Every structure is written in structure tokens, then in C-alpha cells.
Amino acid sequence: MAVMDPHIEVPSTGSAGEAVVVARGVEYAFGSEANLKPILKSVDFTLEPGEFVILTGPSGAGKTTLMTLIGALRTTQKGSIKVLGTELLGLSAVGQRDIRRQLGFIFQDHNLFDALTAFQTLRLAMELIEPRPSYNEALDRARAIMTPLGMGDYLHSLPGQLSTGQKQRVAIARGLVNMPALILADEPTASLDQGSAGAVIDIIRERVTQSRTAALMVTHDVRLFDVADRVVRMEDGRVADAA
Amino acid sequence: MRDSDRKNSGLFVLARNILHAFSPKRSSFGMGIRLIAFNPARLLAAFAGIAVAVAVMFVELGLLTGLLNSQALMASVVRGELVVLSEARTDLHKWNDLSRIRLNQIAAADGVERVIPMYQGNMGLSDPDTNTVRRILVIAFPPEDLPIAIGDPEEIARALRTPNTILFDRRSRPIYADLVLGGEAEINDLSYRVGGFVDLGPDVIHDGVIVMSDASYFARFPAARPIMGVIRLSPGANPDEVRANLVASLPDDVSVFTPDELHQREISFTLRSAPLGFLFGIGMFAGLVIGAITCYQILFNEIVDRLKQYATLKAMGFSEGFLRGLIVEQALVLACGGFAGGLFFAWICYAYIAEKTALAVQLSLESVTLILVLAIVMCIAAGLLALTRVSTADPAELY
Numbered sequence: 001m002a003v004m005d006p007h008i009e010v011p012s013t014g015s016a017g018e019a020v021v022v023a024r025g026v027e028y029a030f031g032s033e034a035n036l037k038p039i040l041k042s043v044d045f046t047l048e049p050g051e052f053v054i055l056t057g058p059s060g061a062g063k064t065t066l067m068t069l070i071g072a073l074r075t076t077q078k079g080s081i082k083v084l085g086t087e088l089l090g091l092s093a094v095g096q097r098d099i100r101r102q103l104g105f106i107f108q109d110h111n112l113f114d115a116l117t118a119f120q121t122l123r124l125a126m127e128l129i130e131p132r133p134s135y136n137e138a139l140d141r142a143r144a145i146m147t148p149l150g151m152g153d154y155l156h157s158l159p160g161q162l163s164t165g166q167k168q169r170v171a172i173a174r175g176l177v178n179m180p181a182l183i184l185a186d187e188p189t190a191s192l193d194q195g196s197a198g199a200v201i202d203i204i205r206e207r208v209t210q211s212r213t214a215a216l217m218v219t220h221d222v223r224l225f226d227v228a229d230r231v232v233r234m235e236d237g238r239v240a241d242a243a
Numbered sequence: 244m245r246d247s248d249r250k251n252s253g254l255f256v257l258a259r260n261i262l263h264a265f266s267p268k269r270s271s272f273g274m275g276i277r278l279i280a281f282n283p284a285r286l287l288a289a290f291a292g293i294a295v296a297v298a299v300m301f302v303e304l305g306l307l308t309g310l311l312n313s314q315a316l317m318a319s320v321v322r323g324e325l326v327v328l329s330e331a332r333t334d335l336h337k338w339n340d341l342s343r344i345r346l347n348q349i350a351a352a353d354g355v356e357r358v359i360p361m362y363q364g365n366m367g368l369s370d371p372d373t374n375t376v377r378r379i380l381v382i383a384f385p386p387e388d389l390p391i392a393i394g395d396p397e398e399i400a401r402a403l404r405t406p407n408t409i410l411f412d413r414r415s416r417p418i419y420a421d422l423v424l425g426g427e428a429e430i431n432d433l434s435y436r437v438g439g440f441v442d443l444g445p446d447v448i449h450d451g452v453i454v455m456s457d458a459s460y461f462a463r464f465p466a467a468r469p470i471m472g473v474i475r476l477s478p479g480a481n482p483d484e485v486r487a488n489l490v491a492s493l494p495d496d497v498s499v500f501t502p503d504e505l506h507q508r509e510i511s512f513t514l515r516s517a518p519l520g521f522l523f524g525i526g527m528f529a530g531l532v533i534g535a536i537t538c539y540q541i542l543f544n545e546i547v548d549r550l551k552q553y554a555t556l557k558a559m560g561f562s563e564g565f566l567r568g569l570i571v572e573q574a575l576v577l578a579c580g581g582f583a584g585g586l587f588f589a590w591i592c593y594a595y596i597a598e599k600t601a602l603a604v605q606l607s608l609e610s611v612t613l614i615l616v617l618a619i620v621m622c623i624a625a626g627l628l629a630l631t632r633v634s635t636a637d638p639a640e641l642y
Contacts (some may be wrong), residue, residue: 073558073639101560112554115281116274123275128560174559 018085020182020214021047021070026079028065039065041237042079047182050212052205052227054219057234062187063218066234070216071103071184072096080185084181101128103214105182106204108187110171112159118170119155122177129178145173149203165196172200176207183207183215189224201227259584275572289541290580293622296534297585300614301606302592303526307519309596311605313446315509316336316603320391321502322484323359323473327489328505330496332470335505335510336448338363340468345497349472351487354480359390360459360469368453370420370430377419380429380449383460383467390473393441393454394528402438403456409435411459415451416601428453431463445601538577538625542570546632558638564576566633574626575619582618587612 009219028040040062047053055063068074069081072088075096077234081088083099091099122142127135133141139155146152149169159167168191175183183204189197205227209216217228225231246487280286310318317335318326326347329339343360350358362383367376382391386403389396393412402408409430411422422428429435430453443452445628449506460467476485486499500508514520546553553566597604 012323068639071558098319099560103557105556105558107558109551113278113549113552114273115277118276120274124556125559127565133437161611205587 009089009107019046020046020080024080026081028077039237044237047214047216049214050208052208052215052229054217054225054228054231058072062237063234067173067184072099102181104175105181106175106185106188108166108170110188112161112167115159121170121174124178125174147209149173165192166194183213185217187219194200260338276576279573279576289577290584292537293577293581294584294588296530297618298588299530300527301589303523304610305604307523308615309602311510312603314513315506315628316444316446317504318502318509320366321473321528322390322392324476325474325486326500326502326505327472328498332500335509339471340470344412346472349489353437354397354477354485356475357475360474361382361471363470368419370467378452379453382456384455386456391558392499393443404409405438405601407435407459408438410439410441411437411453412443412452413440413448414442414601414639416445416565444603450624535621535625538622539629542631543627543628550636554638567630570626571623571631578622582615
């Protein structure tokens with residue numbers, strides 16, 4: 001049973017009851033002005049604190065683009081996206097970076113540095129926290145994140161010494177270690193076996209439940225839909241339905 | 244310049260990145276080292292490539308300074324506060340002589356204790372084993388007071404007081420007959436006794452040196468005139484004042500220098516008269532380019548191999564400055580490792596060159612510092628160039 005460390009402070013998600021993500025009339029297109037290819041067409045979307053939402057739909061539906069816009073990884077072109085109370089439309093590059101520091105990213109690939117141990121990876125992520133934790137604080141914090149993931153004994157292992165599933169868990173721990181108010185995950189279980197995938201989803205679910213963190217996950221895996229509070233289906237750049 | 248402009252200027256950014264890379268507050272300090280050291284084979288190849296470039300720079304610089312110092316050797320061994328030369332003698336390899344009267348006039352000037360004349364000429368040293376005669380530079384002076392530092396003055400004086408005695412420069416190129424202490428040396432068909440050895444060294448023109456007393460020299464060249472006068476000042480005399488007085492009182496057929504000025508004038512003349520600085524500068528530049536390309540290639544590969552990881556850091560909110568710090572840290576590791584290897588290669592090369600050419604090629608603190616700075620600048624410049632690849636790491640592409 002995973003247990004959250006009571007000493008870890010969970011950041012505020014803005015004023016009480018305020019949605020973590022509010023997107024209104026979001027449009028996005030790729031390509032040059034003469035040859036624009038619209039990807040998102042007037043998307044409205046809301047994500048509340050403590051809510052676990054799965055974003056699904058066929059390839060090219062615009063779900064990944066929406067997630068990268070919410071994650072301030074792309075610049076919003078049209079419409080309004082408020083993340084943690086900050087309007088992303090017109091936000092500077094530094095402002096986007098500051099928003100990203102409050103989010104937890106989990107990618108399809110683990111993208112771990114082969115030269116860094118799991119603890120070094122997490123400690124690197126902790127550089128983004130102010131004040132920066134001391135070595136011992138960082139170690140405690142890393143242990144508190146890694147143990148529930150079944151990785152407590154692998155803190156000082158290099159990626160080369162871990163299985164694919166274990167690497168992905170380290171990547172998940174990296175996304176969670178700074179107690180983000182919003183977790184953005186893209187097919188985080190794609191490279192995992194069923195058992196590992198279940199454990200990963202449980203961890204995210206538990207974080208959402210216990211600390212009222214919001215989570216938005218893109219996945220095609222219908223077996224995971226049950227754990228979500230809501231499943232949002234996108235088609236052709238629009239939100240088709242939400243269940 | 245506005246403050247914001249200053250903060251974005253290249254040097255400011257570079258300084259900030261270097262400071263960031265080595266900030267003790269950074270808990271990821273050493274991460275760059277870990278990244279670059281993770282692939283030892285690649286790291287060693289990088290060190291070797293940069294070491295070759297560093298060694299090339301060292302050798303070019305060493306040859307240049309060795310040549311220049313060899314050309315100005317006589318000025319650097321002067322034992323006196325001032326030196327007087329013929330005004331027409333624009334460099335030390337031009338042998339315009341001086342009137343003895345001038346030396347007497349100088350000796351009588353206020354603040355001058357004495358003037359030691361030096362004579363110089365070329366003679367032929369025979370090698371009975373090969374039946375050949377090789378040209379050798381002969382330097383002569385009064386034995387009681389040595390004008391140049393080439394060994395123990397008392398030993399040299401004692402040896403030179405014996406008529407027809409010569410001292411052989413043991414740093415001469417190994418092309419001459421083997422001379423032994425107490426043995427005979429045939430010079431210009433006359434036999435001399437080898438009374439000992441001195442340490443001076445050859446230059447580009449002269450392969451070796453023989454020292455004899457002025458009396459022995461006059462016996463051979465009765466009409467010889469001094470080629471240089473080394474001026475010893477009275478205790479407490481101010482060299483600048485004495486020189487000013489001499490220049491004001493003497494005709495303008497002589498020039499008076501301090502030894503340092505003469506040394507500098509000789510180096511300037513050599514650099515002006517032959518494109519040595521340019522030629523060796525090109526060689527050093529070539530080394531710099533080789534090193535920069537090697538370093539760039541290594542860092543570029545390092546970045547490309549880990550582009551997704553760098554993009555992940557950007558997605559997490561790490562600044563471009565942090566990434567620059569990582570690359571600068573790796574560049575500094577390459578610079579230091581390559582420099583250490585290059586210094587070792589250079590040390591071997593210098594020993595070999597010095598043995599083969601007998602030129603004054605040696606590692607100095609100045610040359611080591613200069614090459615270290617160049618190696619660091621070279622690697623950081625290559626790193627910053629490779630950084631443009633990191634800028635292309637789009638975190639949005641990770642999804």
C-alpha cells in the first residue's frame with residue numbers, strides 16, 4: 001500500500017475550488033499562414049483539483065496538442081487556457097517555464113540520463129524547488145516517492161541496471177517528486193507489462209486522491225478508463241464527449 | 244549600454260554560464276562531469292584529440308619562443324646594468340664594432356665603475372676525426388671581469404688567464420669535434436688548450452660558441468675592435484640617469500640599453516625582419532582549430548545522443564542557462580583533460596626538440612598559462628557552438 005510522506009508539502013492549486021485547467025475556445029494550427037492545418041477547433045475543457053481525467057481518441061484528434069498547450073510546451077495561438085490560475089495566452093517564454101516548473105510531466109519514454117542514478121535524477125528535479133532541499137532532505141524525499149513505487153532499493157541504480165518498467169517508475173517519480181499540482185502523462189504505461197502498468201496507474205490515482213492533485217492522462221488503453229474520474233474523447237480537433 | 248543589454252551580452256552570458264556550472268549552490272554540480280565521463284572510450288578519444296591540438300599549440304609556441312630567446316640570448320646573459328653598442332648595430336647578429344675611444348669615454352663618465360669590452364668573430368674549429376672544419380662563434384673578453392653569465396666567473400677567469408686557452412660551450416650542437424678538458428683544439432690552424440666548458444647555447448645562425456680571453460683574441464686579430472661594451476655602474480648610481488647622461492654626452496654613433504631593453508629590441512627585430520610570429524601563429528591557430536573541431540564534435544555527439552533528455556529538462560522548467568551550464572561544465576572537463584595530455588606530449592616534444600636543435604625550447608609558466616587559457620576558451624567556444632543543437636530540442640516533441 002503506497003503511503004504519502006506527511007512531511008511533503010503539496011502546493012496550492014490556486015484559490016479554493018478554482019479549476020486547475022480552464023480552456024475556452026482553444027484553437028491551434030500547424031504550418032505556415034498560407035498552408036495552415038488546424039489541429040484544435042474551439043476546444044473547451046476543464047480540470048478540477050483532485051480530478052483524474054483520461055484524454056482519448058484516434059490519432060490526429062488533437063489530444064497530444066491539447067496536452068502540450070496545457071503543459072505550456074507550446075504557445076497558445078487562440079482562445080484562453082488558464083493553468084493554476086495563470087493565463088497562458090500571450091505568456092512569455094519565462095512565464096511558460098515558470099508554469100512548467102509547477103507541473104509533473106510523465107512521458108511515454110522515460111528519457112533518463114544514463115549517467116545518473118535514480119536518486120541523482122530525482123535530486124536534479126528537486127533543483128526546481130525553492131528552497132532547495134539538502135542532501136539528506138532530498139534523500140528522504142526521494143525515498144518517500146520511490147518506496148511506494150517498489151523502487152526503494154534502487155535509489156542508487158543507474159538506468160542501465162534497471163528494467164524498462166523500473167526506468168519508467170523512476171521517470172514517474174521524477175514527475176511526482178516536486179508535488180506538482182497537475183500531472184500530465186502521455187501513454188505512461190505504453191512500454192510496461194500489465195502488472196507494472198497497473199502499479200503505475202495506482203500511484204497516479206493515489207496521488208490524485210490523497211493530495212487533490214489533478215491528473216490528465218492521454219491513453220488508448222481502455223482497461224485504464226475505469227480508474228479515471230472522467231474520460232474525455234477527442235475527435236477531429238474537438239471534444240467529442242465526456243463520460 | 245543599458246543594463247539589460249549588458250546582461251545579454253556574449254561575455255556576460257559566458258561568465259554567468261561558467262559561474263553557474265561551478266556554483267556550489269547547484270546540487271547537480273558535477274552532473275556535466277558524470278555525463279561526459281559515462282562513456283570512457285569517447286572521453287579518452289576526446290582527451291586524445293584535444294591533447295594533440297594542445298601539443299601542437301605548445302610546440303608552435305615553444306619553437307617561436309625558443310627561436311626568439313636563442314636570437315636574444317646574448318642580451319639575457321649580460322652581467323651589467325647597461326650595454327653599449329654601435330648605433331649601426333640594429334640587431335645582435337649584425338657585427339658593427341665600436342671605437343675603443345667610446346668605451347674609454349663611457350668609463351670616465353659619472354656613475355660608471357667600469358666598461359667591459361666584448362669581442363666577437365667567426366673561426367673554424369677542426370675535427371681531426373672527420374678532417375672537417377666547422378664554423379664556430381668566438382667570444383672574447385678580459386678574464387678578470389666576465390661581461391656575460393656563462394658559468395662560474397672565478398673558474399672561467401682562472402682558466403682564461405692561461406694563454407692560448409679556450410672554453411667550449413657544452414650546449415653547442417653536436418656537430419663539432421669531441422673536446423675534452425685539458426685536450427687540444429685546432430682553431431684556424433692554431434692549437435689551443437681546452438681549459439673548461441661554459442653554458443650558453445646556439446642560435447639559428449651559430450651552431451656553437453668558443454670563449455677565449457681578449458689577449459688570446461688579440462694575438463689572432465691584433466686590430467680587433469669591441470662589438471659590445473657591458474657597463475657596470477658605481478654603487479648607488481641610477482641606471483636611467485647614467486644612461487641619459489651618456490646619450491647626451493656621447494656622439495650619436497653609439498646606443499645605450501638596459502639588458503632588458505636590448506633583449507626586447509632583439510625579439511622585436513627578429514619578429515619584424517622574419518615572419519616568424521605569423522608562421523608560428525598560424526601553426527598555433529591550426530592547433531586551436533583542430534582542438535575546437537574535436538571538442539565540438541564530441542559535445543555535439545554528446546548532445547545529440549541525449550537530445551530527448553535535454554528536452555525533458557526543458558519541459559520540466561530548467562532554463563537554457565542551466566543547460567548551457569551543463570555543456571560548459573563538460574567543455575571544461577574536456578579542456579582540462581586534453582590540456583593535461585597535451586602538456587605531457589609537449590614535455591616529450593620539447594625534450595626531443597631541445598636535444599636535436601639545442602634551442603632554448605622550454606616550458607615556462609607563461610606558456611603553460613597561455614595554452615591552458617586557449618584550451619579553455621577553445622573548448623567553451625566549441626561547447627557554446629554545440630549548444631545551438633540543444634536549442635533545437637523541442638520539449639513539445641516529447642509527446
